[in-house]
Amino acid sequence: xxxxGIMDIPGAKDKIDPTTFEQILEMxxxxxxxxxxxxxxxxxxxxxxxxxxxxxxxxxxKDLKTLSELGHFLKxxxxxxxxxxxxxxxxxxxxxxxxxxxxxxxxxxxxxxLSKLKTTIEQAKQEFREVEKVLKTFYxxxx
Amino acid sequence: MARLGxxxxxxxxxxxxxxxxxxxxxxxxxxxxxHCNGYxxxxxxxxxSPNLQFFRYTPVCTLxxxxxxxxxxxxxSLLHHPISAVRSPDQILGLDLxxxxxxxxxxxxxxxxxxxxxxxxxxxSRVHELKHVHIDGTAWSIRVVPISRxxxxxxxxxxxxxxTEEHQKQLEMEERLYTNETxxxxxxxVKDYAIFMLDPTGHIATWNAGAQRFKGYKREEIIGxxxxxxxxxxxxxxxxxxxxxxxxxxxxRCEDEGWRYRKDGSSFWANVVITPVYRGDTLLGFSKVxxxxxxxxxxxxxxxxxxxxxxxxxxxxxxxxxxEIRTPMHGMLSALxxxxxTKLNPDQLELAHVIEESGEILLQVIxxxxxxxxxxxxxxSISNDIINITEIVQSIFRALEKTKPGIELLNEIDPKLPKxxxxxxxxxxxxxxxxxxxxxKFTEQGSVRLRVTLQDQDAEYYTILTEVIDTGxxxxxxxxxxxxxxxxxxxxxxxxxxxxxxxxxSICKSLAELMGxxxxxxxxxxxxxxxxxxxxxxxxxxxxxxxxxxxxxxEALALRTSLSPLDDIRKAAVDRRVLLAEDNPINQxxxxxxxxxxxxxxxxxxQDGQEAVTIAxxxxxxxxxxxxxxxxxxxxxxxxxxxxxAGIKTPIIAMTANALKGQAEAYMAKGxxxxxxxxxxxxxxxxxxxxxxxxxSPPD
Numbered sequence: 134x135x136x137x138g139i140m141d142i143p144g145a146k147d148k149i150d151p152t153t154f155e156q157i158l159e160m161x162x163x164x165x166x167x168x169x170x171x172x173x174x175x176x177x178x179x180x181x182x183x184x185x186x187x188x189x190x191x192x193x194x195k196d197l198k199t200l201s202e203l204g205h206f207l208k209x210x211x212x213x214x215x216x217x218x219x220x221x222x223x224x225x226x227x228x229x230x231x232x233x234x235x236x237x238x239x240x241x242x243x244x245x246x247l248s249k250l251k252t253t254i255e256q257a258k259q260e261f262r263e264v265e266k267v268l269k270t271f272y273x274x275x276x
Numbered sequence: 277m278a279r280l281g282x283x284x285x286x287x288x289x290x291x292x293x294x295x296x297x298x299x300x301x302x303x304x305x306x307x308x309x310x311h312c313n314g315y316x317x318x319x320x321x322x323x324x325s326p327n328l329q330f331f332r333y334t335p336v337c338t339l340x341x342x343x344x345x346x347x348x349x350x351x352x353s354l355l356h357h358p359i360s361a362v363r364s365p366d367q368i369l370g371l372d373l374x375x376x377x378x379x380x381x382x383x384x385x386x387x388x389x390x391x392x393x394x395x396x397x398x399x400x401s402r403v404h405e406l407k408h409v410h411i412d413g414t415a416w417s418i419r420v421v422p423i424s425r426x427x428x429x430x431x432x433x434x435x436x437x438x439x440t441e442e443h444q445k446q447l448e449m450e451e452r453l454y455t456n457e458t459x460x461x462x463x464x465x466v467k468d469y470a471i472f473m474l475d476p477t478g479h480i481a482t483w484n485a486g487a488q489r490f491k492g493y494k495r496e497e498i499i500g501x502x503x504x505x506x507x508x509x510x511x512x513x514x515x516x517x518x519x520x521x522x523x524x525x526x527x528x529r530c531e532d533e534g535w536r537y538r539k540d541g542s543s544f545w546a547n548v549v550i551t552p553v554y555r556g557d558t559l560l561g562f563s564k565v566x567x568x569x570x571x572x573x574x575x576x577x578x579x580x581x582x583x584x585x586x587x588x589x590x591x592x593x594x595x596x597x598x599x600e601i602r603t604p605m606h607g608m609l610s611a612l613x614x615x616x617x618t619k620l621n622p623d624q625l626e627l628a629h630v631i632e633e634s635g636e637i638l639l640q641v642i643x644x645x646x647x648x649x650x651x652x653x654x655x656x657s658i659s660n661d662i663i664n665i666t667e668i669v670q671s672i673f674r675a676l677e678k679t680k681p682g683i684e685l686l687n688e689i690d691p692k693l694p695k696x697x698x699x700x701x702x703x704x705x706x707x708x709x710x711x712x713x714x715x716x717k718f719t720e721q722g723s724v725r726l727r728v729t730l731q732d733q734d735a736e737y738y739t740i741l742t743e744v745i746d747t748g749x750x751x752x753x754x755x756x757x758x759x760x761x762x763x764x765x766x767x768x769x770x771x772x773x774x775x776x777x778x779x780x781x782s783i784c785k786s787l788a789e790l791m792g793x794x795x796x797x798x799x800x801x802x803x804x805x806x807x808x809x810x811x812x813x814x815x816x817x818x819x820x821x822x823x824x825x826x827x828x829x830x831e832a833l834a835l836r837t838s839l840s841p842l843d844d845i846r847k848a849a850v851d852r853r854v855l856l857a858e859d860n861p862i863n864q865x866x867x868x869x870x871x872x873x874x875x876x877x878x879x880x881x882x883q884d885g886q887e888a889v890t891i892a893x894x895x896x897x898x899x900x901x902x903x904x905x906x907x908x909x910x911x912x913x914x915x916x917x918x919x920x921x922a923g924i925k926t927p928i929i930a931m932t933a934n935a936l937k938g939q940a941e942a943y944m945a946k947g948x949x950x951x952x953x954x955x956x957x958x959x960x961x962x963x964x965x966x967x968x969x970x971x972x973s974p975p976d
Contacts, residue, residue, distance in 0.1 A: 153955055156955075156957070156958060157866065159958075160866075160869050160870070160873060169869060172865075173862060173865060173866060176861070176862055176865070177862055180860075180861070180862060202908065205906055206859070206860060208933075209859075209860040209862075209863055209906075209933070209954070210860045210862035210863055212933065212954060212955050213860075213862060213863050213866055213954070213955045213956075214862070215955070
């Protein structure tokens with residue numbers, strides 16, 4: 134069945150990895166309803182919202198460690214769905230929270246980390262919104 | 277007397293010479309003799325003595341002496357003969373014995389013999405004849421006939437006959453007889469060869485010492501018997517003896533090697549030659565020469581056995597040495613590969629690379645030497661697989677492509693090359709790689725081109741021509757003749773720039789020849805460098821059939837690989853219990869869905885490491901644990917440690933986004949059995965699950 138045309142949706146190309154997403158779609162019993170994959174995707178939406186909220190709170194409290202964990206957490210699910218940009222930003226959040234640079238190799242100061250975290254969290258949110266739109270289109274959700 | 281009488285009888289009417297008497301005084305003629313033309317009409321003189329006139333006309337050289345040994349008459353034939361020194365009878369008549377020969381004969385030796393003959397005749401009063409052989413090879417017969425009457429000697433008739441011709445003939449005959457005799461003795465006495473004659477029907481006519489020695493029969497036992505008694509019963513049944521005689525007659529000789537039997541029944545290995553013997557057109561019989569080759573034959577057999585033994589030892593030695601040498605080499609190189617995979621500091625890495633390089637060269641040298649030994653001892657064999665030249669060449673080319681930057685590597689493959697032929701891919705590859713490696717070794721700039729063409733084909737074979745054309749330094753004159761000789765190297769100096777054993781090209785030559793081809797080189801006609809070429813003959817195969825078969829096989833394989841793991845895992849999953857430790861609910865959901873689709877019905881969940889340990893300990897043993905590494909409270913590694921400490925042996929599979937090589941090994945070291953990368957790929961998951969879920973053993 135392939136990716137069922139998701140990659141044809143404008144904006145999909147650099148945000149979603151088709152192979153990974155296809156694997157999720159393959160688990161759908163019904164290619165019309167797509168109950169399973171839809172539920173997964175919408176679960177992700179919820180998860181992402183809640184994670185971003187937590188991130189904002191922890192940014193306030195400058196809890197780098199928790200921010201790193203949150204980044205890792207969201208990274209995991211976005212990776213499973215093939216949402217590449219979100220995944221990448223989450224990985225950066227993970228590294229910055231550990232006071233490392235974006236590649237995770239060089240050390241950075243707490244200030245730098247917090248500063249980077251602030252921008253990257255916003256970036257991640259933005260990226261999420263964009264891919265959310267694509268996914269909603271795919272699931273014929275006009276809202 | 278009778279003789280004289282007969283002369284008288286026949287010659288009386290022909291006498292013309294004037295009558296003469298032997299006394300110095302001239303004889304007085306009687307009145308009843310007619311002297312007008314000097315004829316003597318009677319054989320008697322007036323005084324009653326015989327008329328010796330007619331002796332002048334005898335063709336036999338004759339001298340007549342009286343009892344007092346005074347010459348009374350001499351024949352003209354003697355006077356005219358070259359041995360006579362005088363021509364006129366007057367010079368001789370009346371001379372006595374002692375002076376006559378000296379005067380008469382040019383050969384004094386003859387005179388001596390004549391005197392001797394005379395003396396004997398005198399003494400014996402009998403006819404005496406003796407032979408005088410002169411030093412110049414002439415031969416004379418001297419006959420002295422004493423003539424007496426009423427008891428008293430009257431005359432001696434001395435005849436001299438030139439018997440040179442007869443003498444020669446006799447000499448020749450004696451010579452022949454002597455030679456024959458010699459040969460007879462030779463044949464008789466030779467002990468190492470049985471030489472004997474058969475009569476035309478094959479019965480034994482002669483026998484020699486050798487025959488007796490070989491066959492055990494004495495002469496008297498065997499003469500007259502048929503020669504087939506020496507043959508085996510089988511040969512006699514097949515009429516081998518008869519056929520040999522017939523062959524000898526037809527071809528002029530018949531040679532055979534076979535078993536012959538002695539008198540005592542024992543046998544020996546003989547080489548026999550039978551030749552027919554003719555006198556003129558008549559077949560006298562056959563000559564048979566038999567040699568005993570039993571010893572030689574047993575020596576032959578021993579030699580062959582010894583050679584085969586040595587050959588076997590050599591091959592066994594080669595095989596053993598091959599194994600003994602290669603095993604530790606491979607061990608060393610494998611360990612080295614693993615070492616290179618571990619964390620090494622720059623110094624260690626460099627040293628390890630040095631070992632690797634040397635090791636590879638050493639392996640190449642050992643392989644070369646072993647190949648060379650095998651080829652030299654003839655133990656080498658070429659396989660007959662179905663191969664595709666084009667593919668082989670392409671794969672070689674790909675492997676070489678990056679080896680030498682700075683020179684261009686080109687590839688020219690004839691589209692007409694057969695897709696399948698019978699050949700040895702490994703050995704073909706070996707030659708091409710060797711030539712290519714040489715070409716790149718000796719070329720600093722320009723190009724190395726590999727060209728393969730279908731040179732020729734007949735009903736059964738293809739002839740493939742492979743050429744390596746380089747623009748390198750070329751082959752200098754002084755080594756061009758010995759390039760393919762073992763151990764010849766271009767540069768044998770101490771500062772050898774070019775590495776190698778010097779065996780490569782000679783091995784290539786042997787391999788090419790084993791493949792029914794040839795090898796050679798010539799200067800690159802473009803000016804710089806060389807062209808190394810070789811041909812190989814490959815048997816044609818029934819192409820269509822093979823391709824179809826292959827195609828079918830491949831398809832069958834493909835089908836099997838794609839279906840079978842899913843079938844296998846579904847079977848294996850029945851009644852299996854899995855514990856999934858994953859903190860992210862979305863990932864959890866997906867994993868559960870995946871596992872369900874693979875046939876798992878009993879899946880338990882843990883949100884973090886601690887929970888995983890608790891559940892693993894509490895519930896009945898699981899067949900498999902899927903453990904996420906990064907979890908809150910307790911991560912996967914710590915959880916695994918605890919589970920293992922609790923003595924739980926269940927296979928634990930790590931699920932990790934850190935799928936770096938080093939990490940995987942680290943997880944293994946911590947007690948995990950395997951890992952899958954995240955995001956989890958279904959196919960890989962199936963593979964791992966199949967590995968760790970033993971379908972045949974019941975769940976414990």
